Amino acid sequence: MTTDLTTRVPGVPVEPVTLCEHAATLVRDRGTGFAVARFAVYDFPEIRSSLGAEAATDLLDHISERIQSRLGPRDLLSVQPDGDMLVLLDSAAGLEDRLHDLVREGSGWTAAAYGQLSVGASVAVAHDDADALVSRAGLALEEAGRRAPGAVTICTAPMLASARQRVTLDVDLRRAVEGDRLTVHYQPVVALPGARIVGYEALARWPDQQRGWVSPDAFIPAAERSGLIADIGLRVLRRALRDKRRYGACRNSWMSVNVSAVQLDDVHFTHEVLRALDQEGVPADELRIEVTESALLASARSRAQLIELRKAGIRVLVDDFGTGFSSLASVRRLPIDGIKISRELLHDEEPGMPDPTVVRAVRLLAAGAGVTDIIAEGVESALEVRALSALGMPFAQGFHLGRPAPASRALRWPGAGGLAVPSVN
Ligand code: C2E
Ligand code: CA
Ligand code: CA
Numbered sequence: 488m489t490t491d492l493t494t495r496v497p498g499v500p501v502e503p504v505t506l507c508e509h510a511a512t513l514v515r516d517r518g519t520g521f522a523v524a525r526f527a528v529y530d531f532p533e534i535r536s537s538l539g540a541e542a543a544t545d546l547l548d549h550i551s552e553r554i555q556s557r558l559g560p561r562d563l564l565s566v567q568p569d570g571d572m573l574v575l576l577d578s579a580a581g582l583e584d585r586l587h588d589l590v591r592e593g594s595g596w597t598a599a600a601y602g603q604l605s606v607g608a609s610v611a612v613a614h615d616d617a618d619a620l621v622s623r624a625g626l627a628l629e630e631a632g633r634r635a636p637g638a639v640t641i642c643t644a645p646m647l648a649s650a651r652q653r654v655t656l657d658v659d660l661r662r663a664v665e666g667d668r669l670t671v672h673y674q675p676v677v678a679l680p681g682a683r684i685v686g687y688e689a690l691a692r693w694p695d696q697q698r699g700w701v702s703p704d705a706f707i708p709a710a711e712r713s714g715l716i717a718d719i720g721l722r723v724l725r726r727a728l729r730d731k732r733r734y735g736a737c738r739n740s741w742m743s744v745n746v747s748a749v750q751l752d753d754v755h756f757t758h759e760v761l762r763a764l765d766q767e768g769v770p771a772d773e774l775r776i777e778v779t780e781s782a783l784l785a786s787a788r789s790r791a792q793l794i795e796l797r798k799a800g801i802r803v804l805v806d807d808f809g810t811g812f813s814s815l816a817s818v819r820r821l822p823i824d825g826i827k828i829s830r831e832l833l834h835d836e837e838p839g840m841p842d843p844t845v846v847r848a849v850r851l852l853a854a855g856a857g858v859t860d861i862i863a864e865g866v867e868s869a870l871e872v873r874a875l876s877a878l879g880m881p882f883a884q885g886f887h888l889g890r891p892a893p894a895s896r897a898l899r900w901p902g903a904g905g906l907a908v909p910s911v912n
Contacts, residue, residue: 689727728767734898748782771800825860
């Protein structure tokens with residue numbers, strides 16, 4: 488079906504279906520040289536739910552009028568049911584400048600609200616498909632949304648490739664979780680001086696046939712996005728508790744498990760942790776959970792769950808202290824028992840050696856707040872171990888003290904249960 492542009496009323500948005508049909512016509516007749524842009528009002532759902540449908544519609548009307556006033560006679564605008572605005576630009580020449588201009592001119596006030604636009608766009612390529620063109624604009628808009636309000640993003644080949652990779656990673660990860668193919672490695676935590684093993688950190692591992700060992704830094708964020716993290720987190724916890732019990736050598740040592748903000752925010756989390764402890768026969772005081780500071784601060788519900796977990800005897804450690812938004816005040820205010828000082832914070836100035844000022848400051852602060860477990864992370868040399876011991880650091884963890892390894896190796900080390908880590912001395 489061909490779309491006849493002469494029948495539309497000038498200056499009035501067209502139906503989304505009309506815009507898509509016209510894009511299909513251009514793809515067929517011209518192939519390239521035109522573009523689709525998708526505009527979104529920053530926080531539009533929030534505006535709609537707080538100010539009501541009428542004020543939201545009013546805002547969209549004003550914005551679409553302003554955009555429309557900057558469009559050429561052969562460009563088309565349509566307002567989507569979700570409030571996004573699609574624009575078919577007849578020419579892709581000077582696209583980025585035009586998009587900046589449309590964002591600037593289109594954003595603005597009504598009597599009730601301010602609408603800040605962001606935009607994502609895609610340029611038609613040879614042998615394109617109208618649906619794909621529109622979807623790519625949506626993808627670019629998502630990328631713009633991750634940047635900042637007001638961002639302008641044009642879909643590029645690497646952006647598309649990484650989106651495809653993300654999608655296949657999500658699918659493959661789901662299959663791996665369902666097939667119970669994720670595994671757990673353990674890294675020792677030692678007491679200083681002497682390097683006696685006092686605990687282990689459980690670290691998720693994904694061995695994939697094509698990708699090899701996929702780092703948790705790559706798949707944990709994917710799992711958080713897709714909601715798989717609850718399942719993964721629980722499996723890691725159960726596996727860690729089971730391995731801890733199975734390798735009896737590590738009695739009297741704690742097992743530390745990483746917990747994401749998404750998990751903490753789930754109302755069933757505390758109950759599930761307590762049930763896992765019960766079923767695996769591990770006392771609560773042998774479990775630590777590691778949470779980043781931002782997760783600790785995420786919501787009132789997360790806080791309430793941490794308080795419950797601590798009441799049950801589980802200790803809470805702030806992970807990666809010193810990265811991101813660490814604030815010394817939070818050590819005093821948050822319901823925590825320990826701090827893991829990140830390698831970045833410890834090695835701010837001289838990469839080889841821990842910074843004594845940092846160690847002293849954190850120890851002082853922790854003592855004042857009644858926080859007892861202070862663990863230096865990422866310790867990579869004997870020199871660092873000695874320096875940390877001299878500074879009175881009570882615990883440490885790092886490649887020099889033991890790399891993460893499968894349970895059969897890590898939890899059977901001669902060190903488990905009290906002796907020194909073999910690699911130290
Ligand atoms: P993290 O909690 O900070 O874990 C420590 C990471 O530092 C681990 O990387 C470990 O292999 C690495 N590491 C240990 N010693 C050293 C050292 O001496 N030098 C250096 N440069 N690195 C060292 P990994 O295993 O790749 O884990 C990365 C992150 O993934 C973890 O960081 C944690 O935030 C997350 N993660 C891992 N397992 C889980 C899990 O089961 N659940 C959740 N939510 N997150 C997990
Ligand atoms: Ca950790
Ligand atoms: Ca850490």
